[in-house]
Amino acid sequence: MSMLWLNRCVSGIVLFCAFSCADVHAQFKRNLTTQIFAPSSSFQMPSTWAEVLPSSDSYLHDSTRAETPMRALKLLPDHLTIFESVLWGSTGVFRGFSPLTPEARRRELDFRRTMLSTHQVLGFATLALMTASVVFGQILLNDYEALRFEEALRNRQTHRTLSIITFGTYMSTAAMSTFAPPPLIRRDEWNTVSTHKLLAIFHFSGMVAQPILAIMASNSRDLEQIRTLRRAHQIVGYFTLAVLAAAMLTLTF
Template identity: 40%
Template sequence: MRFFLFVWLTCLAVCSARAQDSTTVRPVASADTVPAVDQSATDLLAGLSDSTTTEPLLPRKMIFTQRIFWGPKGLLRTMNLAPLTPEGRAKELKIRRTMLVAHQIGGFVTLAGFVAQGILGGKLYNAKGQEYVDLKRWHERTAGIINVTYGTTLALSLTTPPPIVGARRGFTTIKLHKYLAVLHLTGMIATNVLAGMIDQHPDLKPIHRAAAYTTFGAYAVSIAALTF
């Protein structure tokens, strides 16, 4: 009898202990153990948002001659000769490359003309009689050829389609080329004006020579800035 009583009490004790264990509060899993949220939906939405953004087809800044022809409301746009579309801009960039290559070739031709005119001009200052007449004729012919090649080269530069992006910040060889272009363009105008005044005002010869040499120097450096 005592044996059965002992077994019965032991069973009650074990059941009571198990009941107490079942009522204990278990620790909540820490934040580190929580599985990460799947980011696939977020990434998908971000990709869709990025795909809706389009790159501008034209740079924000353009020179006035480019804006006249190739701007959003330029002549070629309004006449529907150059629609502002991605396909159209791709064709324009090919045209731009061709025009810039022609611009560079014209620059070398003009530079050679400057050298020839400088040699003739140096001899012209010391020539007399028939030699002076002949040298002056060739000097004027060379000047006419230079004016044509210089004007053509300048027109190619001013009317070329704009690039995709604007000019880089800071000092670059392209900016040096443009700054020198202002200088040698001014020199070209001054040289031609003074050349027409020398016959009546011979005292302008030194000024004419200085303007010619300044123009040649600025032009040569501007060509070298893009070549080297």
């Protein structure tokens, strides 16, 4: 049963990384194409909603509405990620209760802003929790090495509790970004958000690998294998913490 669960987790990691790498690679190719074939005039972001999404009244009462048909209004960016296409595309899962209309897109973009703000707040909370978990994990390893079994038992429970809370907060943070509606306009260029998404592939893999290594170490009866798995758990923990911190810094500065 444990091996079946392990195989499913590994398959999930590979599938997620494949989708994420495909999105990052596609964005890089679009950026390269844009740099080669981009027009000379610079693109100006709209300053108000009225410039992008005319109100429904303008379509009902404006005498010039024939010159700007509804089908000419772009409500989605030219390029959607795989998750955005499945969830928020023109035939996406969420279109059953959120039709692709200007009014619905206004609500979606407000919802997106709220979700991404929550994503950032939860990201810093996850970083703090992960730091505490790594600290207690290091203390626990020191107790094992010094044969302080009573202290190790107490610190193990603390480390385990922090790890569970960190994992739950991390997945909630990821959900805020993954399920957020797409933006109205997406520029085909590499920026800090692109770097943030690239780093997410690595710290997500580390977050999934951590509990797997911990379970394998707990179930093992080979002392040498236990030490190897604990060391791997330690290295992956520090690596994941460093990458998550870097991902947060890319959006902060």
